[in-house]
Amino acid sequence: MRVALFITCFNDTLFPSTGQAVVTLLERLGHEVVFPEEQTCCGQMHGNTGYLDLGQSLADRWERVFSDDVIVSPSASCVGYVREHVPSSRGRLFELTEFLVDHLGVTDVGASFPHRVTLHPTCHSLRLLHVGDRPQRLLAEVRGIDLVELPEADECCGFGGTFAIKNADTSMAMLGDKLRRVLDTRAEVCTAADNSCLMHIGGALRRQRAGVRTMHLAEILAATE
Amino acid sequence: MSRGFPVVARETLANAQLRRNLGKATATIRAKRLRAIGELPDWEALRDAGAAIKARAMATLPEQLERLETSVTAHGGVVHWARDGAEANAIVASVARSHGASEVVKVKSIATDEIGLNDALAAQGISAIETDLAELILQLSHDKTSHILVPAIHRNRLEIKALFERTITDRELSMDAADITEAAREHLRAKFLSVPMAVSGANFGVAETGTVAVVESEGNGRMCTTLPQVLVTVMGIEKVLPEWRDLEVFLQLLPRSSTAERMNPYTSLWTGVRPGDGPQEFHLVLLDGGRTQVLADEVGRQALHCIRCSACLNVCPVYSRVGGQAYESVYPGPIGAVLSPQLFGLDEHPTLPWASSLCGACYDACPVKIEIPSLLVHLRGRVIREEKSKLSPEALAMKAVAGVFGSRSRYERAQKLARLGRGPLAKAALPGWTAMRELPQPPRETFRDWWRHRGASAPGAGE
Numbered sequence: 001m002r003v004a005l006f007i008t009c010f011n012d013t014l015f016p017s018t019g020q021a022v023v024t025l026l027e028r029l030g031h032e033v034v035f036p037e038e039q040t041c042c043g044q045m046h047g048n049t050g051y052l053d054l055g056q057s058l059a060d061r062w063e064r065v066f067s068d069d070v071i072v073s074p075s076a077s078c079v080g081y082v083r084e085h086v087p088s089s090r091g092r093l094f095e096l097t098e099f100l101v102d103h104l105g106v107t108d109v110g111a112s113f114p115h116r117v118t119l120h121p122t123c124h125s126l127r128l129l130h131v132g133d134r135p136q137r138l139l140a141e142v143r144g145i146d147l148v149e150l151p152e153a154d155e156c157c158g159f160g161g162t163f164a165i166k167n168a169d170t171s172m173a174m175l176g177d178k179l180r181r182v183l184d185t186r187a188e189v190c191t192a193a194d195n196s197c198l199m200h201i202g203g204a205l206r207r208q209r210a211g212v213r214t215m216h217l218a219e220i221l222a223a224t225e
Numbered sequence: 226m227s228r229g230f231p232v233v234a235r236e237t238l239a240n241a242q243l244r245r246n247l248g249k250a251t252a253t254i255r256a257k258r259l260r261a262i263g264e265l266p267d268w269e270a271l272r273d274a275g276a277a278i279k280a281r282a283m284a285t286l287p288e289q290l291e292r293l294e295t296s297v298t299a300h301g302g303v304v305h306w307a308r309d310g311a312e313a314n315a316i317v318a319s320v321a322r323s324h325g326a327s328e329v330v331k332v333k334s335i336a337t338d339e340i341g342l343n344d345a346l347a348a349q350g351i352s353a354i355e356t357d358l359a360e361l362i363l364q365l366s367h368d369k370t371s372h373i374l375v376p377a378i379h380r381n382r383l384e385i386k387a388l389f390e391r392t393i394t395d396r397e398l399s400m401d402a403a404d405i406t407e408a409a410r411e412h413l414r415a416k417f418l419s420v421p422m423a424v425s426g427a428n429f430g431v432a433e434t435g436t437v438a439v440v441e442s443e444g445n446g447r448m449c450t451t452l453p454q455v456l457v458t459v460m461g462i463e464k465v466l467p468e469w470r471d472l473e474v475f476l477q478l479l480p481r482s483s484t485a486e487r488m489n490p491y492t493s494l495w496t497g498v499r500p501g502d503g504p505q506e507f508h509l510v511l512l513d514g515g516r517t518q519v520l521a522d523e524v525g526r527q528a529l530h531c532i533r534c535s536a537c538l539n540v541c542p543v544y545s546r547v548g549g550q551a552y553e554s555v556y557p558g559p560i561g562a563v564l565s566p567q568l569f570g571l572d573e574h575p576t577l578p579w580a581s582s583l584c585g586a587c588y589d590a591c592p593v594k595i596e597i598p599s600l601l602v603h604l605r606g607r608v609i610r611e612e613k614s615k616l617s618p619e620a621l622a623m624k625a626v627a628g629v630f631g632s633r634s635r636y637e638r639a640q641k642l643a644r645l646g647r648g649p650l651a652k653a654a655l656p657g658w659t660a661m662r663e664l665p666q667p668p669r670e671t672f673r674d675w676w677r678h679r680g681a682s683a684p685g686a687g688e
Contacts, residue, residue, distance in 0.1 A: 048605075
């Protein structure tokens with residue numbers, strides 16, 4: 001299958017290893033990945049911050065760039081924004097775990113990752129896309145993984161895009177509780193299907209020298225022995 | 226103007242008592258609510274029905290209100306129309322004066338808090354006595370509400386014991402909750418039996434029958450609506466339900482969502498007056514107070530569907546940390562963040578639409594499916610559009626960044642600058658971030674650089 005990668009500006013610029021992992025993973029499963037190089041940003045940051053017209057014009061640009069039949073993205077929140085603002089994307093744009101589990105019908109992607117891992121399921125994965133337990137089902141099949149449940153996992157980490165800056169104190173109060181729960185699991189790695197939440201969680205873990213890594217789910221699913 | 230959510234939240238977040246009480250209470254009620262709604266196989270259908278009834282009531286509001294007026298009048302009640310809080314307060318005061326009442330007892334009511342009724346009555350020499358236990362605590366301590374349902378959630382037992390000893394009892398109280406509440410009971414019972422007039426809000430007003438409903442837990446509301454000779458109800462016009470049978474839906478949705486109970490302890494329903502039984506004079510004050518203006522906003526109007534259950538507060542990760550006072554309004558939490566700016570003006574509450582991470586927990590919990598996250602984004606858009614200056618640093622930065630994203634070449638140039646810590650992508654509001662969090666290490670190359678090199682070296686092969 002020919003799959004167009006919607007990398008998102010955030011991953012393109014700051015987390016290229018996530019995009020590389022998606023390419024590795026999809027090629028390993030026998031699919032052809034293409035990367036429409038005209039892509040920039042879907043407009044989520046502008047739209048959700050209240051700059052509705054700027055957000056919509058970037059969403060319109062997204063629609064012009066992506067004419068592909070099957071589009072996959074490693075970001076639940078960008079997929080949620082595009083689906084809402086580009087109606088023609090519905091049915092052909094998939095978040096990575098949706099694509100693997102629903103569209104390809106695989107949960108065992110042949111990965112190996114012998115580490116203790118906990119999953120932050122992310123608000124937009126759960127409540128915007130309703131991906132349910134797809135991330136857990138994919139992780140459960142990874143060889144050697146020690147997957148530990150994160151208590152009160154479905155509560156927001158406090159990122160919320162520009163919320164993390166406009167309401168930094170409240171954002172940190174939320175993050176503080178999330179960190180405590182992550183550390184309580186004794187996991188080495190905290191993973192999620194969105195790097196935006198992970199940048200927030202990981203930024204504080206690094207500030208605290210906590211010794212816990214954050215890693216996008218795609219990177220675990222791409223890992224082999 | 227309000228001080229703004231970020232400023233007040235910074236203070237309330239530092240209140241350890243509030244954080245502990247609120248964290249514990251909201252976690253408990255969250256779990257209980259899930260059990261309570263899990264018992265009903267048709268919960269989602271009930272939510273849909275609730276949303277549909279409210280949508281219909283709002284779409285036919287003038288007709289429903291006139292029906293309500295006709296039915297209440299037919300049953301011996303008097304209906305008053307108040308454009309704003311000042312008019313409503315004047316109506317209540319004039320009823321009290323006509324009966325020579327120097328005191329009135331009150332059922333817990335947010336609508337009367339909204340219009341500042343107690344202060345307005347006090348200015349005319351009439352004291353309004355709050356009879357809901359938590360409202361009484363706030364009134365006696367000159368404090369403000371921090372939760373729709375449990376207004377004094379930020380106070381502890383020792384504080385309340387000391388407060389009652391100072392204000393309403395001569396006894397020395399023990400730390401036993403029953404003993405402390407007994408002091409309130411003694412104080413209130415004397416008032417119920419002697420005060421000639423009561424003031425209530427309304428959870429629902431049924432247009433078809435003229436019936437007004439108040440739903441509560443303590444029974445003090447029932448005392449108010451049955452013992453005094455005169456009863457005045459102040460009801461926001463959005464509380465009207467078209468038909469009697471609509472109550473069937475809401476009396477299931479409300480208690481399970483608010484206190485996680487199958488049924489609340491006291492549901493008082495009254496229709497006009499009945500000779501020789503209960504209040505012999507009933508006034509219904511229909512309050513607009515900005516509501517018709519909210520109705521004019523096609524997106525924002527959904528906020529009027531709210532039934533004040535407070536489920537959105539309890540599930541909100543922002544509210545459960547900052548508490549109600551950070552919202553600087555009688556309507557706190559996620560629903561307050563969409564209701565207060567619309568009712569009291571975007572100018573008055575310009576920061577509230579951003580008081581949310583858009584996590585969506587409020588929408589999932591709302592018994593009438595108000596799309597709070599979408600409303601928040603809509604109101605953010607309105608605040609920005611109606612801002613006097615289009616030249617705020619944020620607006621300029623957002624425009625610049627949108628320009629960068631508008632073209633591939635500008636975007637790729639900006640990515641290169643960002644790696645050097647310069648340019649519009651790197652400069653966007655970083656201080657607020659780095660005060661408490663590390664930034665990610667800038668990668669050696671962007672994804673698109675990697676993709677291009679990969680294509681050039683070995684097509685189809687990974688690096």
